Amino acid sequence: MKGAEVGVATISEDTSAGTRVLDIAPVDESSIARAWPASSSGVPSTHKVSIGDVFETLDQAREKCTEYANCPLGQKSSKHLKFIRFLCFHGGQASTKQFSVSTEIQREKRTLKCQCPFVIKLWLNQASGVYEVYHMNNQHNHDLFTEAELAQMPQNRFIPDKVKTKMLELNELGMLSCSQIKTLIEQEHFPDVPVTWTIRDIQNLLQKSYSRACETNDFVKLLKEKSNHGWSFNFQLNDDTLRLERVFWISPNGKEKYVQFNDVLEIDTTNKTNRFGMPLVLFTVIDNHGLTVLTAGCLLSNEQFESYTWALQQFRSYTNLDPIVLFTDGDMELARAIKDIWPNAIHLLCRFHISQNITRALASSLRANLSEFMTEFWRVGSIEDVDEFEMEFSTLKSKWQAVESYLRVLEGKKKQWAFAYTHNNFVAGVSSTQRQEMVNCQIKSTLLSNLSLLRIIDGFDAVETRSREKLSQARLSTNFAAASMDPLINDALHILTNYAQVLLKAKSGMSLSYTCVADDSKDEGYFLISHKDFPNKFRVVRISIGFVEQSTCSCRKAIWLGIVCRHMLCCFCHNNILSCPVSMFNRRWKKVCETVDIQSIFIDTALATRPNSEFRATQGMTEDQRLSELTALTKPILHRSIGSESTFQFYKASLIVLGETIEINLQTLHRALSDLEEEIVRNPLTARCKGRPKIGNKRYISMAEQLQSKKKQRGVTCSSCRQHGHNARTCKTV
Incomplete structure (x- = not known):
């Protein structure tokens, strides 16, 4: 017999018989109570665990041991769960990994492992089927959790049945977020019930109670309800399985903002927003107050060229305007789609x-x-x-x-x-997609990778609500902005928004640190602008005294930002120009930004060759109200049409085409609505996106990336056989 001393218990192993015998010696329980450390953040639990205690199930043993430890526990077990060890999660030592990257650029990570000796060991009595404690060490070498921290641990969080019922009733209203439900439960319905749940617990409860078999069909119905309030949407199903493959939507506010500010558009794809793994494509613009506005969204089955092409086609069909400048993250499949749909657009990459x-x-x-x-x-x-x-x-x-x-x-x-x-183009001061990433973060703050598609629209609405609040604050700031002491920019401040005013005031202040000298090496009107601390570095400003608004600077900030730079302001002061021309500022930074002319919209709609299946009439209005609104829109057009015979004939022909187009639209709309009511949309299959999957080692590689790697391989020369297309490691002759 060989014996190994383990605390107060001895495990003996008979090598000849292949059996293990457990002998437990009596122990003084007062010594266990004295073993608790004197810590300000942890006190001994009232749930005592001692050697010899018996638990009927492993779950019961884990629960009691966790309550006793006042600290999360990890579990290690032998084969068939014959021997169990509950260890403090601070126990052990962090394993050191070897990195090829230098330590200077490695991320600083702090480990929680401090070799805590706390352990409780149990063994399974196969005769009675119970777990019995045979060894324990209740010493901690770190501060314990407080009662408030223990209450937030997963094993201590629960929702009472009556509270669950009320949460489900509030969720059926369809307009409350999980945080709002939590607030109503705590303050209105059950103020006396102690809160032992978090927002994440509410999300899990609502997700479990929801029938996932028809969630995609409910998602399409929700978009249909949104269309009654001005939203436009379209979706594509698999012809054989009727499963959802792609869906696109755009809000009325997003469409209006894009029509006004289509000069800079950001497109980005984010993942882990739904349980089907469908990537979410978002479109954002920047308004005249410098705010990021979410315009449209799209869910795709993959991140391939065909899917991106469909999304861009839908965006183009509902806005009827092509962007001037686009920013993306460098996705090659998306770049191909942009080149195919918007060949004249300027595609820039996020730095x-x-x-x-x-x-x-x-x-x-x-x-x-x-x-x-x-x-x-x-x-x-x-x-x-x-x-x-x-x-x-x-x-x-x-x-x-x-x-x-x-x-x-x-x-x-x-x-x-x-x-x-x-910087040869106007980019509104943008050089990356960080504004888009901020919108992604706002939407994903209430989403999880296992949530239904309906929650995406809730996140979309939350971002729009937050944007409206920021817009109201920006308008107030613009109306009550303080005037500047510099008369050079006062005229411009009266027409600019607060966002542009702040930038212009900053440029005006910085211009005082610069000096202006005429450039003798060039013709008249050229000036060298340099900082007082760096006289050898300068910018070249060209001014035409009779045409000040045509002035240019080598920094080109007036082009890519749309606001006069500090070098020009310094040069204006040097040449006694009393006021900066307001025409030098981009119109998008003005308080009243010019919108698209009603006449141009009318002509584009009348001469359109394709019907728009998502045209929606204004809801909730009487016939008299509709007649008054249409009369007000057409009255100025009719007045302009009677000026000459040619104009009259043009408007007459346009009205005839418009009437035919409206009739086709109405027929298509009724047909689409009837098909939508009868058709049942099935849940999509789990999408496969780029990057390494959760299960498995091989990551998905797009077609564009495969083509690029093949081109790169053609330029590789093997060091062994000196042939092209492979290296020495993959050479077949070696």
Whole structure:
């Protein structure tokens, strides 16, 4: 017999018989009570656990031991659960991992492991089927949890039955979020019941109570109800299975904002918003108050070219306007779709995502020099002059030859991220998709990867509500903005929004630190603007005294931001120009932004060749109200049509075409509504998106990425056989 001493119990093993015998010695329970540490944040629990205690089930043992420990416990067990160990989650030591990345750029992570010795060991008495405690160490070497912290632990959170019933009743109203339900339960319905649940528990309760078999059909019905309030939507089903594959929607506020501010559009895809794994594509614009406005959303079955093309086609059909500048994160499938649908649009890339890609691709090659490379790379990328940028980028490639191949790839896309090229266009001061990422964060704050599709519309509505509140605050700030002491910008401040006013006042203050000198090397009207602390660095400003509004600056901020730069303001003061022309500011920053002319909308609608199946009439109005509204819209058009014979004939023909188009639209609408009422939309299949899946090791690779990798392989030369298309590791001759 061989014996191993374990605390106050001895486990003996008979090697010949292959059996294990457990002998438990008596123990003094007072010594266990004295073993609790004197901690200000933890006290001994009233639930005592001692050696020899018996538990009928493993769940009962886990619950009692957790209550006794006043701390979360982890479980380790032998095969067939014969021996169980409950360990403090602070126990053990954090394993050190070897990284190829330098420690200077590694993320600082703090471990909770402090080798806590607390442990409770149980064994299964197979004769009686109960678990018995045979060893324990109740010492902790860290502060314990308070009662409030223990109440928030998952094993201590629960919702009473009467509270569950009331939560489900409030959820059936269809207009309350989980946080609002929680507030009503705590303050109105059950103020005396102690709160032992969180918002996440309410979400799980509502999700379990919901019938998931028809949730997609309910999602389409919700969009149909939204269409009665001005929303437009369209969806596509699989012809064989009637499962949802794609769905697109756009709100009336989003459509209105896009018509006004279609010069800059951001598109981004986010995941983990629904239990089917369908990627969510969001479209956002920037209004004249500098606020990010969510315009439309789309759920796709995958992130491939065909799906993105369908989404962009739907967005184009409901807005009838093409964007001027687009920002995306560099998705190659999305880039192909943009080039196909909007070939004349200027597609720019997010500089933040470029920085992330550089870090992932070059961290192992540059190691400790990565930070220096990033600083120098973005210094070159921020150069405004094209010739200077080309020269500096060539110097950068020659200096960092270890990553020259990657720099060539970025050089091929330089017109999409380098300021020397992107600042030739108005971008509203945007150089990344961080505004879009902020909207993604707002929507996903109330969503989980296992929630139904209905919650996405709730998140969409929440973002729109928050945008309306911010718009009201921005309008108040614009109306009560204080005037400036600088007469040069006073005229401009009267017509600009508060967002543009703040920027212009900042530029005016900074212009006082600059000096202006006439450029003798050029013709009259050219001036060199330099900072007092950096006299060798200057910008070139050209001013025509008779046409001040045509002035230009080498920084081009008046072009890509739409606001006069500090260099121009300094030059205006030097030349005694008393007021900055308001025409030099982009119209989108004005208080009353110009909208699309009613006449142009009328002509576009009349001459449209394709019917819009999602046309919705105004609901909730009487016949007299509808007649008055249509009369008010057509009255100015009729007055303009009688000016001349040619104008009259043009408007007459347009009205005839418009009448035919409306009739076709109404027929299509009635047919679509009848089909929608009869058709049952089945739940979609789980989508497969890019990136590494939760289960498995192989990640999904898009077709565009596969083509790019094949092109890269063609340029690879094997060091063994000197042939192209493979390397020495995959060479078949070795």
